[in-house]
Every structure is written in C-alpha cells, then in structure tokens.
Amino acid sequence: MSAPTMGAASRWASRGAVHGALLLATLYSVLPLIWLVTSATKSVADFSATSAFQFADFNLFTNLTELFAREGGVFWYWIRNSLLYAGLGAALGALICTACGYAIAKLDFPGRRLLFSVTLAGVLVPPTALALPLYLLASRLHLVNTFWAVFLPLLTNPFGVYLARTFADASVPDEVLAAARLDGAGEPRVFLTIALPMMLPGFITVLLFQYVAIWNNFFLPLVMLTDPELFPMTLGIYQWSTRALQFPDYNPLVITGSLLAVVPLITAFVVLQRQWRGGLSAGSVE
Structure with a gap:
C-alpha cells in the first residue's frame, strides 16, 4: 500500500473513532432523558409490563x-x-x-x-x-x-x-x-x-x-x-x-x-x- 493510501486510511480511521466516541457520548446523554419521557407515561403496573423505552397508555x-x-x-x-x-x-x-x-x-x-x-x-x-x-x-x-x-x-x-x-x-x-x-x-x-x-x-x-x-x-x-x-x-x-x-x-x-x-x-x-x-x-x- 502506498504512502498516500495509508495516510487516507489513517485519516478515515481516526475520523471514524472520533465519530464513534461522539455517538457513544450522545447516547450516554440522551438515553436517560428518553427513558424519563417514556416512563412518565406509565402507571405503577406498566413498569413491570412494558420495556424500558416503550410508551405505555400515556398516563x-x-x-x-x-x-x-x-x-x-x-x-x-x-x-x-x-x-x-x-x-x-x-x-x-x-x-x-x-x-x-x-x-x-x-x-x-x-x-x-x-x-x-x-x-x-x-x-x-x-x-x-x-x-x-x-x-x-x-x-x-x-x-x-x-x-x-x-x-x-x-x-x-x-x-x-x-x-x-x-x-x-x-x-x-x-x-x-x-x-x-x-x-x-x-x-x-x-x-x-x-x-x-x-x-x-x-x-x-x-x-x-x-x-x-x-x-x-x-x-x-x-x-x-x-x-x-x-x-x-x-x-x-x-x-x-x-x-x-x-x-x-x-x-x-x-x-x-x-x-x-x-x-x-x-x-x-x-x-x-x-x-x-x-x-x-x-x-x-x-
């Protein structure tokens, strides 16, 4: 593999690593908020009857x-x-x-x-x-x-x-x-x-x-x-x-x-x- 090709591959790899880290940080920040929104629609019984990120009957x-x-x-x-x-x-x-x-x-x-x-x-x-x-x-x-x-x-x-x-x-x-x-x-x-x-x-x-x-x-x-x-x-x-x-x-x-x-x-x-x-x-x- 030539030097320019290796340099381009390295740049794409580093860019992908940065984007992956940003995606993980975004999920870490947003998922608890999404869980709050979905869980706020649940009654006491819905917590055991539905999954974490599933809306209930909008209570x-x-x-x-x-x-x-x-x-x-x-x-x-x-x-x-x-x-x-x-x-x-x-x-x-x-x-x-x-x-x-x-x-x-x-x-x-x-x-x-x-x-x-x-x-x-x-x-x-x-x-x-x-x-x-x-x-x-x-x-x-x-x-x-x-x-x-x-x-x-x-x-x-x-x-x-x-x-x-x-x-x-x-x-x-x-x-x-x-x-x-x-x-x-x-x-x-x-x-x-x-x-x-x-x-x-x-x-x-x-x-x-x-x-x-x-x-x-x-x-x-x-x-x-x-x-x-x-x-x-x-x-x-x-x-x-x-x-x-x-x-x-x-x-x-x-x-x-x-x-x-x-x-x-x-x-x-x-x-x-x-x-x-x-x-x-x-x-x-x-």
Missing part, C-alpha cells in the same frame, strides 16, 4: 395531576423554591462574580494577586467539604431551616470569579476604562455601563454555570432544611424516591417530577445558547 396527565396534588400540593412549593434559588441566586451570583472578576482584572489595589490566588484555591475545594462549616455558621446566625440558609451561600462561586476575570482581560480594553474615568465616571458607573455590556457573553456563561449548579444542588439543602415547604425539587424528589421502596405508587411521581426538573435547564440553554457560545469563545483566550 402522563394522570401522573401530573397526582404529582401536583400529592401531600397537599407540596410539589408547587418545590418548583417555586427551585426557581427562586436557581433564578434569583444565579442572577445575583453571576453579577457578584462578574464584578469581582472585573475588579481583579482591571483595578489596581493591594493584595490583588493574593486575592486571585485564594480564589483559585477555592475552586479546588469541593462544595460538600463546606457544608458542615456553613451549617455551623448558619446555626450561629439562627438561619437553619430558612430560605436564607440555602440562598446566601449560593451567591459566591470561585470558578465564576475566575471565568469573569478571564472575560474581563479578553474583552474590556484598558483605554476605554481610562477614557471613561477621565470623563468623570465613577467605578460603579464604569462597571455597570461600560464593562458589563462588554462582558455580557461572559456574564451569560457564568449565569448558566451558576444556574445549573444551583438547580442541581442537593447536599446543602439536605443539611440546612427540614421543612418540606422549603425544599428545592432535587431534595423533595429524593425524599419521595426513598418512600418509593415501600410505597410503589410514588414511582410515577418521582419519574414525572424528574422529567419536569429537566425542562428549565433545557429551556435556559436553548434561550441563551448564542450568548453562551460567544462567552466560551471569548473566555478561551486569556
């Missing part, structure tokens, strides 16, 4: 009705809490992270490099390691089993600060900031009216990362909360899943609730995907 509306009526409609509280924790928490948290990243990147103040080093060190600390210290602090402040015990810790994210600092370096020219300061603009106005619009793709990227992390947050509410009306969807559905071992009628509710919990995440990515792609491109160059 989805029956499952939804039972889901929202079970235990006095507590699922409505879980939806509200998740939207507040993730929506409001992600918006405020992304704004705080963006402001901190901008300050580290563009403002000259003592201890800036040390602060950024501490921030990078914070990225390496797993959230579960902070749960006990946060609980003890919330207990001292008498915030345990309140909305604020979960909401306030979600407003900080070291990785978001790191991303925002990268975006500020890449997208905010020092000359523009200097011109604004010469015109008499204060630092808050410079950030809000000049730097933040330039960092909008980065802000959206941090917002999405915050939103997904808060929406999927489980361990912190588990530690902080005992009142079911304060639970987010993740914790509430988990508690129902533990009951399903003794009461099988909870199985359709857990699956239908899990399907509903995925919808806001997909919606957020679909709506903000253009800004998110631009933010990843801008943040890839430092």
Whole structure:
C-alpha cells in the first residue's frame, strides 16, 4: 500500500473513532432523558409490563395531576423554591462574580494577586467539604431551616470569579476604562455601563454555570432544611424516591417530577445558547 493510501486510511480511521466516541457520548446523554419521557407515561403496573423505552397508555396527565396534588400540593412549593434559588441566586451570583472578576482584572489595589490566588484555591475545594462549616455558621446566625440558609451561600462561586476575570482581560480594553474615568465616571458607573455590556457573553456563561449548579444542588439543602415547604425539587424528589421502596405508587411521581426538573435547564440553554457560545469563545483566550 502506498504512502498516500495509508495516510487516507489513517485519516478515515481516526475520523471514524472520533465519530464513534461522539455517538457513544450522545447516547450516554440522551438515553436517560428518553427513558424519563417514556416512563412518565406509565402507571405503577406498566413498569413491570412494558420495556424500558416503550410508551405505555400515556398516563402522563394522570401522573401530573397526582404529582401536583400529592401531600397537599407540596410539589408547587418545590418548583417555586427551585426557581427562586436557581433564578434569583444565579442572577445575583453571576453579577457578584462578574464584578469581582472585573475588579481583579482591571483595578489596581493591594493584595490583588493574593486575592486571585485564594480564589483559585477555592475552586479546588469541593462544595460538600463546606457544608458542615456553613451549617455551623448558619446555626450561629439562627438561619437553619430558612430560605436564607440555602440562598446566601449560593451567591459566591470561585470558578465564576475566575471565568469573569478571564472575560474581563479578553474583552474590556484598558483605554476605554481610562477614557471613561477621565470623563468623570465613577467605578460603579464604569462597571455597570461600560464593562458589563462588554462582558455580557461572559456574564451569560457564568449565569448558566451558576444556574445549573444551583438547580442541581442537593447536599446543602439536605443539611440546612427540614421543612418540606422549603425544599428545592432535587431534595423533595429524593425524599419521595426513598418512600418509593415501600410505597410503589410514588414511582410515577418521582419519574414525572424528574422529567419536569429537566425542562428549565433545557429551556435556559436553548434561550441563551448564542450568548453562551460567544462567552466560551471569548473566555478561551486569556
């Protein structure tokens, strides 16, 4: 076999390997979602009478009705809490992270490099390691089993600060900031009216990362909360899943609730995907 032929065969083999890996990754990501969709149409009896990816008699509306009526409609509280924790928490948290990243990147103040080093060190600390210290602090402040015990810790994210600092370096020219300061603009106005619009793709990227992390947050509410009306969807559905071992009628509710919990995440990515792609491109160059 000639050298050009061997080179072409090697390229096709490598391309096939890449496509195969992408196909496996896609199936790994999509098959659980397909299983949720098909299983949400099943009653308790259908789980043993049908295959995993087979639709049943389309009991989805029956499952939804039972889901929202079970235990006095507590699922409505879980939806509200998740939207507040993730929506409001992600918006405020992304704004705080963006402001901190901008300050580290563009403002000259003592201890800036040390602060950024501490921030990078914070990225390496797993959230579960902070749960006990946060609980003890919330207990001292008498915030345990309140909305604020979960909401306030979600407003900080070291990785978001790191991303925002990268975006500020890449997208905010020092000359523009200097011109604004010469015109008499204060630092808050410079950030809000000049730097933040330039960092909008980065802000959206941090917002999405915050939103997904808060929406999927489980361990912190588990530690902080005992009142079911304060639970987010993740914790509430988990508690129902533990009951399903003794009461099988909870199985359709857990699956239908899990399907509903995925919808806001997909919606957020679909709506903000253009800004998110631009933010990843801008943040890839430092």
